[in-house]
Amino acid sequence: xxGVTQTPKFRILKIGQSMTLQCTQDMNHNYMYWYRQxxxxxxxxxxxxxxxxxxxKGEVPNGYNVSRSTTEDxxxxxxxxxxxxxxxxxxxxxxxxFNTEAFFGQGTRLTVV
Amino acid sequence: GNSVTQxxxxxxxxxEAFLTINxxxxxxxxxSLFWYxxxxxxxxxxxxxxxxxxxxxxxxxxxxxxxxxTTSFHLEKGSVQxxxxxxxxxxxxxxxxxxxxIFGQGxxxxxxx
Numbered sequence: 001x002x003g004v005t006q007t008p009k010f011r012i013l014k015i016g017q018s019m020t021l022q023c024t025q026d027m028n029h030n031y032m033y034w035y036r037q038x039x040x041x042x043x044x045x046x047x048x049x050x051x052x053x054x055x056x057k058g059e060v061p062n063g064y065n066v067s068r069s070t071t072e073d074x075x076x077x078x079x080x081x082x083x084x085x086x087x088x089x090x091x092x093x094x095x096x097x098f099n100t101e102a103f104f105g106q107g108t109r110l111t112v113v
Numbered sequence: 114g115n116s117v118t119q120x121x122x123x124x125x126x127x128x129e130a131f132l133t134i135n136x137x138x139x140x141x142x143x144x145s146l147f148w149y150x151x152x153x154x155x156x157x158x159x160x161x162x163x164x165x166x167x168x169x170x171x172x173x174x175x176x177x178x179x180x181x182x183t184t185s186f187h188l189e190k191g192s193v194q195x196x197x198x199x200x201x202x203x204x205x206x207x208x209x210x211x212x213x214x215i216f217g218q219g220x221x222x223x224x225x226x
Contacts (some may be wrong), residue, residue: 004156031212042202042218043157058213090156092214094130098206099145099164102214104156 002026003075006091006105013081013112021108023091031094032074033102034058034066036087043090049074081112115140117208119203119217126193126224134188134220136177136203144207146179147169151200151219160188160201163171193224 006021025032030051035043045058049068063085065077074093078085088109094102120135138146145164149157161170166181175190186203203217 033214035216040218043211043216045215048211048213056211092157094212094214096212098208098210098212099162101147101159101162104149104158106156 004091004093004103004105006089006108008108011111012107013078013110015081015083015112017081018077018079019081019110021078021089021110023074023076023105024072025074025091025093025103026072026093027093027103028071029093029103030071031032031102032068033092033094034064034074035090035092036060037090037107038087046076046083046089053108054080078110083112086110086112115144115205115207115215117203117211117215117217119201119220122200122219123221123223128195128224128226129192129214130224132190132197133186134222136186136199136217138184138186138203138205139178140184140205140207142208143181144180144205146177147202147204147206147214148175148177148186148188149202149216151202153199157202173226193222195224195226196224198222198224201211 032045033048047066091105092102133164147162150160161172163170163179
């Protein structure tokens with residue numbers, strides 16, 4: 001059982017480039033999330049989805065886009081990368097119900113230079 | 114809106130010392146509360162949870178009690194080990210919030226032999 005899988009693990013981008021961070025889960029979870037983690041700042045929610053075809057903005061959505069065409073996949077797109085997007089990105093998934101836990105991927109460390 | 118506040122880190126303790134990491138929250142309704150742990154270079158994993166007032170979550174010697182009257186969910190362990198060195202995150206999920214998991218800023222714990 002793989003859980004939540006993120007790719008790539010590391011990436012260096014130049015300013016203005018674009019990329020897609022991949023996330024897939026094999027637990028048939030309805031809810032999926034993207035967070036970014038900056039040093040000493042905790043986790044900030046970028047986007048989330050409550051099911052295929054449904055996405056919504058979190059606290060820090062600017063500069064990012066998402067799609068959810070299947071239950072399993074929730075890619076995060078960075079357009080026109082900026083140094084402020086240097087961070088560690090985590091994808092997570094959970095079942096419905098606010099008393100259920102979320103499962104996290106291993107993270108993607110992104111550096112924009 | 115919902116929010117979580119944790120005590121500032123880093124926290125440095127000697128092995129076998131008593132640990133408390135404070136967590137307070139603001140939420141409408143009756144949220145579920147979680148503690149997650151992040152070991153170096155890894156994603157987050159659930160440590161324990163409590164889903165209603167006066168519930169006590171426990172795991173690996175860690176405990177936390179859901180105190181509605183003080184809106185708190187403090188993490189405690191009676192005797193820490195070097196292997197407990199990690200970053201600890203308090204989090205909540207509230208009803209009618211689209212499944213969003215809201216995190217505190219994290220507290221780094223370093224345990225010295």
